[in-house]
Amino acid sequence: MNSRERILGRVRRALADVPPDERPYAEAVARDYLREHGKRTVEETVDLLAENLADYRAVVHRTGARDLPDLIAGLLAARGSREVLVPPGLPPQWLAATNLERIEDRPGDTPQRLDRVGSVVTGCAVAIAETGTLVLDGSPGQGRRRISLIPDHHICVVRVPAQVVASVPQALERLAPTHPLTWISGPSATSDIELDRVEGVHGPRTLEVILLDD
């Protein structure tokens, strides 16, 4: 007998007390928790997102489409990076005002190559106000998972209010499990040394979020 059958057999014997006609999943789990916490206008939801992002030590900026290229250029210049990593589908006008060299992420590039790039700019799929979370799903505007991980400085652009939801349940509804998903809440952090919070152990140490008014 192989282990698969052995384990499944053990499971079935262990569950001999479970009646075969037990309530199906849909009835067994009451969903009487909330779809979102509190009543907010769209504007208030965006404000809450900004507040919770900042509370987790992300740097939050807000701008319109016209000023976005200058803002991004200014943030990159202030950082002092020489190159900027970009996913293939990033709207070109976002980087129109910077003359930093753009590094396209190609599958053949080694992680060591990407490690030399100081900054990355991406979009996102969904942002969750109640938790201050950005979700990236690997679409062309966000790129492979590694690009938002290796550089020490991540600028993430969120279209508001289109990409903003209030809660975790609302975010999951919008996301496709077939995509690889990365949920980001603030910069990388650890509290492993005497519970002192330190930003950035392995992920980007600086997370800047631009809320872009559509």
Add this chain to the structure above:
Amino acid sequence: MSSTFVGMPAFPEAARAAVDDPTLRGNLRHATHTIRAKRAAAVAELADWGGLREAGRRIKDHTLRHLDRYLERLEASVTAAGGTVHWAADADEANRIVAELVKETGESEVVKVKSMATQEIGLNEALEAEGIRAYETDLAELIVQLGKDRPSHILVPAIHRNRGEIRDIFTHEMAAWGRPAPGDLTDTPADLAEAARLHLREKFLRARVGVSGANFMVAETGTLVVVESEGNGRMCLTLPETLISVVGIEKIVPTWRDLEVFLQTLPRSSTAERMNPYTSMWTGTTDEDGPRAFHLVLLDNGRTDALADQVGRQALRCIRCSACLNVCPVYERAGGHAYGSVYPGPIGAILTPQLRGTASEIDASLPYASSLCGACYEVCPVAIDIPEVLVHLRERVVEGGPAVRRGNKVVLRPARGHAAERAAMRAAAWAFGHPGALRTGQRLASRSRRLHPRTLPGPGRAWSGTRDLPTLPPEPFRDWWQRTRGGKDAK
């Protein structure tokens, strides 16, 4: 279970050593109290906490009660998404499978995300024996690994180490494992984290095999979920070409939607955050993004034995948030190592004896490592009635009875030579020496009443195990007993 704990003394003795260690007690007290207060605030933000907790309980219960179906479903979805599923009945088999998979890649080192399951099976040691070096990449696990030490807390495994000790460990040990610590390393947390970053980054960037556990597996979609803070998880899950995840069979949820419950309850219960910094979700493999090969090793290792116990099976609902450790008065004083297993605290006291059986003295004593105050049940985000299971296991230790071991029905005899009873009394005597722990022990009186008359010793015997405890109650034992317990236990 992990060989690192073989040779541990039974809980009461180990606890006594821990109680005598002022650094450990101070660190644990600080940690548990800090996290406890923050957690309460994070939970209070959600008006529907009770509803989420109940939904979590029901999702997990339903899944466990139909586990065979969901395991088959998961296997089909993971396979359809490009992954390969392996089944491991016990630790040895799981270790063999992983070692084989690593060898097939031609590599002799792997990077690891912190994982309770791989600690439970002693994977690092097993790989070492096969000439494969496993690098722990979570900062706390790195401290534990470099310090040739054992974790003491589920969430903050190196909480028993102070910054000065960590600096010394880095300074002395990093060079043997890779990039050495900077020569002028200070003991500030930021500098220590930076040293770890540089040391580990070199490994991440060249790693070709990653090993992880998972917090959740979604049967419907085949999605695996890893929740973390530092980004080392993301590094291990996405940079290597091959990813091997070793996951206990109880970690399944039926549907994608179920994640909405646990992604709200886990971070708040665990680190007291609205959301942990990083969560990764992957479904099989994705072209040109992340590992090209994904292997899922489904681990039994005693879980089906626990499942067969109608009272004890609820322990398998556990989502390893560690909230129960932080509220436990016994854990706070006795510390993480005293439990002699990778699962410390209240959940360890019920999970470990179910996974390993109660044949050894330490496992037989674990159900007594509690004051039954019920605080663990109150905080548990999946409402595991830990005191109920503790009392159930105590009865089994003392009286014996039917159980399932390695898939076979057995009838356990009462613990041999009353070792467990002795251990029990020593544990009880220890608790009595700590009135603070005992004061909260209201449920002890009502829930274990049946056990008391049989184990009630003369006062001399009860105290004989506690000679080295520093403080005695300010009144005679008989009076104290009478006043605090005597009335309640009188039939």
